[in-house]
Amino acid sequence: MAEPIKIDKEALSFRDEVLNTPGGEHLLRCFACGTCTASCPVREVDENYNPRRIIRMTLLGMRDEVLRSDFIWHCSTCYTCSERCPQGVHLTSIMRALKNIAVREGIIPEAYRMQAKSIRAMGKIYEIEDFDNKKRARLGLPELEKKCPDLEAIIAQGELKDLK
Amino acid sequence: MKPYALFLGCTIPVRAQNYEISTRKVASALGLELIHIPNFTCCGYPISSLNEMTAEAMAARNLALAEKEGADICAICTACTGVLTEVGKKLAEDEKARAEINKRLKPAGLEYKGTVKVKHFARILHEEVGLKKIANAVTRQLKGLRIAPHYGCHYLKPHEIYEGFDSPEDPRTIDDIIAATGAESVSYMNKTRCCGGALLAVDENLALKITKEKLDQLKALNVDAIGLVCPFCSVMYESNQKKIETTFETSYNLPVLYLPQILGLAMGMDAKDLGFNMNRVKANAALQKAGINV
Numbered sequence: 001m002a003e004p005i006k007i008d009k010e011a012l013s014f015r016d017e018v019l020n021t022p023g024g025e026h027l028l029r030c031f032a033c034g035t036c037t038a039s040c041p042v043r044e045v046d047e048n049y050n051p052r053r054i055i056r057m058t059l060l061g062m063r064d065e066v067l068r069s070d071f072i073w074h075c076s077t078c079y080t081c082s083e084r085c086p087q088g089v090h091l092t093s094i095m096r097a098l099k100n101i102a103v104r105e106g107i108i109p110e111a112y113r114m115q116a117k118s119i120r121a122m123g124k125i126y127e128i129e130d131f132d133n134k135k136r137a138r139l140g141l142p143e144l145e146k147k148c149p150d151l152e153a154i155i156a157q158g159e160l161k162d163l164k
Numbered sequence: 165m166k167p168y169a170l171f172l173g174c175t176i177p178v179r180a181q182n183y184e185i186s187t188r189k190v191a192s193a194l195g196l197e198l199i200h201i202p203n204f205t206c207c208g209y210p211i212s213s214l215n216e217m218t219a220e221a222m223a224a225r226n227l228a229l230a231e232k233e234g235a236d237i238c239a240i241c242t243a244c245t246g247v248l249t250e251v252g253k254k255l256a257e258d259e260k261a262r263a264e265i266n267k268r269l270k271p272a273g274l275e276y277k278g279t280v281k282v283k284h285f286a287r288i289l290h291e292e293v294g295l296k297k298i299a300n301a302v303t304r305q306l307k308g309l310r311i312a313p314h315y316g317c318h319y320l321k322p323h324e325i326y327e328g329f330d331s332p333e334d335p336r337t338i339d340d341i342i343a344a345t346g347a348e349s350v351s352y353m354n355k356t357r358c359c360g361g362a363l364l365a366v367d368e369n370l371a372l373k374i375t376k377e378k379l380d381q382l383k384a385l386n387v388d389a390i391g392l393v394c395p396f397c398s399v400m401y402e403s404n405q406k407k408i409e410t411t412f413e414t415s416y417n418l419p420v421l422y423l424p425q426i427l428g429l430a431m432g433m434d435a436k437d438l439g440f441n442m443n444r445v446k447a448n449a450a451l452q453k454a455g456i457n458v
Contacts, residue, residue, distance in 0.1 A: 022216045041358045045373035073213075073366050076374065078358035079321035083332050092322070099213045108214065111365035115210045119222075123205035125174040132178050139439075141184060142200045144177055150272035151205050154225060157271060158218040160211070 011061020018058055021101055023093030030055050030089050036081035042074055049074050051081055051091055058098065067102045073109050108163075116163050120155050123148030166281075168238035168288070169230045170198040171248065173395075174206050176241060179403075180395035182439025186424035187240050187285055189438060193431055194293050194301060198238060201229050207244040208251070221268040223251035228269060228276040236281040238288055242394040243362075245284040246318030249325045252282050284319055286393045286423055287329055290337040298344045303432040305346030306454045311426065312350045312387040313338040314378070314401070316394040317358050332356070341423060342391055345430035347454070350387050354378060361396040364404075369411075375400040376408050379416050388450040389419040391426050398422065402444055419447035429456060 005011075018024035036051040043049050049071050057066050066072065075095040082092045102108075108116075115125050122128070128146045136143065155161070170191075176184050191198050208222035226248060230237050237252075239245040255262045256278040266275050283291070289298060320332040330337045335356065342349040360374030379401065382390060390401055402420035409415050421443070428438040429451070435458045440447060448458045 041360070041374050041377075042363070042370070045377065046370055070367075074363060074370065076317075076358045076360060076362045076371075078317040078362075079332075080317075080356075080358070083321055083323060090322075096212060096216060100216055103214045109366055112210070112214055115365070116214060119206050119211060123203070124177075125206060125210060126178045128177060136177070136181065139181055139185060141177075141181060141188075143202060144172075145203045148203055148205050150203075150274075151222065151225060153271035154221050154268055155218060158221060158268065159215045160218050163214075 005060050005062065007061060011063075014061045014063040015059060017101060018094065018097055021097040023090065023100075024097035026089045027055070027058065027094060029087040030059070031087055032056060033086060035084050035086060036089075036091050039080045039084050041078055041080065042076050046074070051075075051095075054098070055089070055091070055094065058094075066098060067105055067107060072098045072102060073112075104159075113163065116160060120152055120164055122146065123151050167197040167199050167235050169201045169204070169233060169235040171204055171207070171226065171237050171239040171241075171244055173239070173241040173244040175395040175399065180398060180422075182425065182442040183240060183395055183398070183422040186422055186428050186438040189433060190424040190428050190431065191238075191285070193433075194289075194297065196288065196293065199233060199235055201233060201235075204229060207239075207241075207247045209243045209247045212247065217268070219247070220251050220254075221265055223247050224255060224265045224276050225269060225272055225274060227252055227255070227280045227282075228274040230280045231277060232274075236283070238283060238285050240285045240393065241396065242284065242316035242318040243396065245282065246321075246325070248282040250322075252278075252280055253325050284393065286319070286338055286341065289341055289427075291329055295340055295344050298341065298427070302345055302430045304430055304456070306426070306430050307346050308453045309347040309389070309450065310350050310387045311342050311347050311389050311391045311421070312352055312382050312385065313342055313355065314359070314390050314392040314397055315356055316392060316397045317356075319393060320356065338391065338393060338423060342426060345426055347426065347430075350385060352381055352385055354381060359394075359397040359400040361400045364400065371400070372404060372408050372411060375404060376412055376414075379405065379408065379418060380414075382418060383416055387418070388453060389421045389447060391421050391423050393423050405445060417445060419443065419445045419450050421447060
C-alpha cells in the first residue's frame with residue numbers, strides 16, 4: 001500500500017514556490033474537476049500523462065516526485081486545458097513554472113540542453129551554414145546571419161548563464 | 165502604413181523554404197510590404213521551458229529590432245507568433261516589466277518602447293488584406309480540391325493575447341481563405357488538435373502518436389491535402405509522415421501544403437515558383453483534380 005502523504009510545512013513550501021514562480025500564480029484555484037485531463041491530446045495517447053494529477057501532486061507538496069518526473073516535460077503546450085478550465089487555471093503556464101523550477105535544480109532533458117546551447121552559440125536552434133545561405137540565394141531568398149553575439153550577451157547575464 | 169518585418173524563426177530558413185518563398189510571393193502580389201531583418205533570432209519559445217525571463221528577453225530583442233526599423237512583425241510560425249505576441253502585449257501594457265526587460269537588453273545596445281504589433285500572416289490576410297481582395301486576386305479557381313485546414317495551437321491560443329480575431333474552439337479564418345480559392349475547406353472533428361511537435365525532441369514516439377491521430381482521421385475523410393500555417397506542424401505531418409507509416413504500419417500519402425502555396429496557385433502562380441518541388445509528399449495527383457499540371 002502507498003504511504004500516506006504528509007502535508008507539513010515543507011510540503012506547503014513547494015506550493016508557495018510554484019505560486020511565486022511566473023506562471024504559477026493561479027495554482028490554488030484548481031478544484032480538481034479534470035476538464036484539463038479530458039481535453040489533453042497527450043493524455044489521449046498516453047494514460048500516464050495526467051494534468052489534474054500533476055496539479056494535485058503539486059498542491060500536496062510532492063516536490064521531488066514532480067520535479068524529477070518525465071511528465072512535466074510532456075506538456076505539448078497546446079493550451080487546450082488552459083482554454084477550457086472553468087476556474088481559469090493557466091495549466092500551460094503552471095507546467096512551464098514547474099519546468100523552470102526543475103531547471104533551477106539542475107534537471108534539464110538533454111534535448112533542451114542542446115537546443116539552448118545552439119541558440120546561445122548561433123541565435124537559432126538550427127545552424128545557418130554557408131550551404132544554407134547559398135541555397136537561399138539560389139532560391140532568391142535573402143541572406144541570414146550565422147551568429148548573433150548580442151543575443152549571447154543577453155543570455156550570458158541571465159539565469160541560464162551556466163548553460164553553454 | 166507601417167511595413168511588416170517577416171519573422172522566420174529557426175525552422176523556416178533551413179527546413180521550410182517553400183513556405184517562405186510562397187509567403188513572399190503572395191504577400192508581394194497582394195501589395196503587402198515585407199522587410200528583411202537578417203539578425204532576428206529564435207523567438208524564445210524553446211527557452212521558455214527552461215527560464216521564462218530569458219525567453220522574454222529573447223522575444224523583446226526581436227521586437228526591439230523591428231521597432232528600430234519602424235516595422236511591425238509578420239510571423240509565419242505559430243509558436244513564434246504566440247511568444248512574440250504574448251511578450252509584446254505584456255511589454256506594451258506593463259511599464260515595470262518593460263523597464264526590467266530593458267535592463268536585460270542593455271548588453272545588446274537595445275531598448276524596447278513597446279510599439280510593435282505582431283500578427284501571423286494568415287491573420288493579416290484575413291483581417292487587413294480581406295477576403296474580398298483575396299477573392300478578386302483569384303484567377304484560377306481550385307474547384308474539386310478538398311483541403312483540411314490545420315490551425316496549429318499557437319495561432320489561436322491563449323485567446324487572451326489574440327483580441328478575438330478567431331475562435332479557439334471553432335476557428336474559421338483559415339477555412340475562409342481556403343474557401344476563397346474555390347477549394348472546399350473540409351471540416352472535421354479534431355480540427356484544433358495539436359500536431360505534437362513540441363514533444364518531438366523530448367519523446368519522439370509520444371509525439372508521433374499525437375500526429376498519427378489526425379492523419380488517421382483525415383485519411384478516413386479522404387481529403388486531398390492538409391492546409392496549414394506553421395513549419396513545425398508541417399515537420400510533423402509531412403516530414404514525419406513516412407516515419408509514422410513505417411512505425412505504425414499504415415499509409416497515408418497525404419500532401420501537406422502551406423496556405424500561401426494554396427493561395428498562390430489560385431492566384432495563377434506556377435507551382436514551381438511556390439516551392440512545390442520542395443514538398444516531400446508530392447501533390448501532383450491532387451492538383452490535377454483542379455486541372456493544374458505540375
